Every structure is written in structure tokens, then in C-alpha cells.
Amino acid sequence: MLSQLRPDDFASALGLVLKHLSGAGYRFITPTPLTHQRVLAQRGEQLGTTLRDVFGWNMTFKIATCECMSRELLAAMRGAGVLHARGDVLQSRVRVASVGDDLFVHSAYPTTQDDAVFFGPDTYRFARFIQQGVAVNYLPTGLPIRVLDVGCGSGAGGVVAARAMANLGPLEVTMNDINPLALQYTSVNAAFADIDIKPALGNALRAVKGEFDLIISNPPYLDDTAKRAYRHGGAGLGRALSVRIAEEALGRLVPGGRLLLYTGVAIAGGADAFLADVQPMLAGHQFDWSYSEIDPDVFGEELEQPAYRHVDRIAAVGLTVTRKMGAV
Numbered sequence: 001m002l003s004q005l006r007p008d009d010f011a012s013a014l015g016l017v018l019k020h021l022s023g024a025g026y027r028f029i030t031p032t033p034l035t036h037q038r039v040l041a042q043r044g045e046q047l048g049t050t051l052r053d054v055f056g057w058n059m060t061f062k063i064a065t066c067e068c069m070s071r072e073l074l075a076a077m078r079g080a081g082v083l084h085a086r087g088d089v090l091q092s093r094v095r096v097a098s099v100g101d102d103l104f105v106h107s108a109y110p111t112t113q114d115d116a117v118f119f120g121p122d123t124y125r126f127a128r129f130i131q132q133g134v135a136v137n138y139l140p141t142g143l144p145i146r147v148l149d150v151g152c153g154s155g156a157g158g159v160v161a162a163r164a165m166a167n168l169g170p171l172e173v174t175m176n177d178i179n180p181l182a183l184q185y186t187s188v189n190a191a192f193a194d195i196d197i198k199p200a201l202g203n204a205l206r207a208v209k210g211e212f213d214l215i216i217s218n219p220p221y222l223d224d225t226a227k228r229a230y231r232h233g234g235a236g237l238g239r240a241l242s243v244r245i246a247e248e249a250l251g252r253l254v255p256g257g258r259l260l261l262y263t264g265v266a267i268a269g270g271a272d273a274f275l276a277d278v279q280p281m282l283a284g285h286q287f288d289w290s291y292s293e294i295d296p297d298v299f300g301e302e303l304e305q306p307a308y309r310h311v312d313r314i315a316a317v318g319l320t321v322t323r324k325m326g327a328v
Contacts, residue, residue: 011188013079014094018103018192020073021051021096028056030097030119034301036109047089055096058109060089095119097154099127102163104154104189111230115181118220118230119154122316125294126218126262127160129318133260134164140213141256141325144170148252150204150217150245152177153230155186155197157216162195165214176200176207179229204241205248213257215249217242221264222299222314223307236273237266237307243277246319250281253323261319264298266311278319289321
């Protein structure tokens with residue numbers, strides 16, 4: 001739920017939460033929702049006693065039995081409006097994940113709200129894809145280096161890209177999302193990582209102007225019956241948004257610029273419909289590109305949904321495109 005606090009107050013208070021967690025050495029790798037559900041089911045009515053319980057597994061807790069929750073941390077949570085109380089039983093309205101040494105605020109479990117901000121295994125695969133994508137034969141041609149994260153969610157992709165490109169020169173990082181809460185979380189997470197960003201609220205590349213040296217995106221790619229923004233990728237079993245982002249991004253790369261698009265595709269009868277859609281855009285001599293399956297089987301539980309009854313599997317894929325120097 002979008003904070004009702006003034007943005008500066010919300011960001012300041014939530015930043016203090018991250019500061020306390022970082023000072024305590026907090027780390028948590030966020031799993032899939034199904035794994036999260038199973039772990040909580042195993043723990044039953046148990047109350048949380050550690051920071052990982054409270055901010056990772058999002059368990060309820062009591063002050064009297066959770067010594068890890070200092071007065072200062074509780075005050076920061078109250079200040080940010082992210083401490084929910086039912087009598088003496090408390091619960092965080094946000095979770096915190098780690099990628100390396102960076103911490104990222106994201107939505108509480110379960111992520112059923114329309115404005116939920118996703119974080120999970122896809123985020124970690126996306127992070128590795130970015131790190132590899134800027135490490136191989138990538139040399140931006142202009143300064144500052146303009147970076148755009150389309151559908152940024154928690155902002156993890158943009159932060160990872162900024163970290164990976166820190167030695168290449170000054171950066172101008174734009175974070176885009178259609179979800180105002182995502183941009184609130186992104187602003188907090190980027191500020192904590194000491195990375196300056198320009199937030200851009202709106203529908204993908206239509207929300208920004210100009211050309212970019214690097215465009216990254218991990219758009220939603222499922223066919224979600226509830227059409228939640230962080231999951232639903234549109235028509236074609238969830239691939240429509242990814243196809244549109246690819247098409248629009250190709251026209252917004254500077255010569256030498258690169259697109260790193262991580263997404264998922266429903267494989268039916270052994271055929272990859274996303275690749276079939278984007279290949280005609282890449283024909284000709286403007287682009288060098290590569291494409292690979294990063295994980296052949298993700299979100300297998302989605303195949304139980306009627307829309308996927310003829311689907312073999314959902315694969316996580318990565319598309320890397322570089323606009324050739326001199327291409328028009």
C-alpha cells in the first residue's frame with residue numbers, strides 16, 4: 001500500500017530501518033513465494049525472534065521475545081508507517097532482501113496487493129545477467145553514461161548496473177516504473193546504496209525521453225488472472241509487454257548502446273514465441289545480439305492455471321542487443 005506520509009519523511013524513516021539492519025549485519029536471500037509459503041507452514045504459529053524472521057520471512061513477533069528489535073529500529077518502522085500491530089503482536093509491512101552488500105526494501109508477504117513490489121529468484125538471475133552483460137565487450141561512447149531501468153520494481157537492477165559500471169565514468173541513472181510505490185522503494189534503496197537516480201513514473205519507455213547507453217529491464221512475464229502489475233505481462237501468455245519493451249528500447253539506444261532484457265517465456269510444443277517475435281526486429285545490420293535460456297523451468301506451479309494448459313514449461317531468458325557504431 002502506498003505510504004500516506006510525505007515522501008521525504010517516508011524515505012528518511014525507511015532509510016533508517018535499512019541503516020539499522022545493515023549495522024546489525026543483516027542478510028537475506030528472498031526465495032520464491034512457494035518456498036516462502038512452505039517455510040512459514042513448517043513454522044506454524046511460531047513467533048519471529050531474529051531480524052531474518054521479521055524482515056526476511058515476515059513473521060509476526062512480540063517485543064518481549066524479540067530482543068533483536070531495538071527501540072531505535074521500532075521507532076524507525078513506526079516513523080515509516082511499516083509497523084502493523086494487533087495487540088502486542090507486531091508485523092513488518094515490508095520485507096528486506098540482500099544482493100551482495102546492498103539491501104532492498106520490497107513488499108510484505110504475501111504479495112497480493114495490486115501495487116506489490118516484487119523481489120525473488122528472478123531478481124538474482126537478473127542481477128547476474130546485468131553483471132555479465134556489462135562485463136563483455138561493452139564500452140560506452142559518451143559521458144555521462146545514461147542508464148535506464150525499465151520497470152525497476154525495487155531498483156535492484158539499476159543499483160547492480162551502477163555498481164558494475166562504477167569504473168566506466170560518471171553515470172546518469174533513470175529508474176522507471178508504472179507503480180508509484182515501486183519508485184518510493186527504489187528511491188529509498190538507491191539512496192541507501194549512495195546512488196543518485198532520476199525517478200520516472202509512467203508506462204515503460206513512454207515515460208522517458210532521449211537515448212541511452214544502457215537499457216535494462218526485467219518486466220513481468222506471467223499471464224496473471226488478477227492482472228497484478230508486477231506479474232502480468234499481457235497477451236501472448238504474458239509476453240506482450242516484453243516484446244513491446246524490446247521494440248521500443250531498440251530505437252532508444254545510442255550507437256554502441258546495449259539492451260539487457262531478462263524475461264520469461266511460455267514454451268509450448270518446444271517453440272519460443274518471444275524469440276520468434278523479436279527476431280524480425282533484429283534483422284539487418286544495425287544490431288549485434290545474443291539470446292539464451294538462463295533457467296529452463298521457472299514458476300512451474302503456474303502450469304496448473306487454465307491459460308497454461310498447453311504449455312510445456314516457462315523459461316527465463318536473456319536478450320542482449322548492442323547497437324552497432326555508425327548504425328542509423
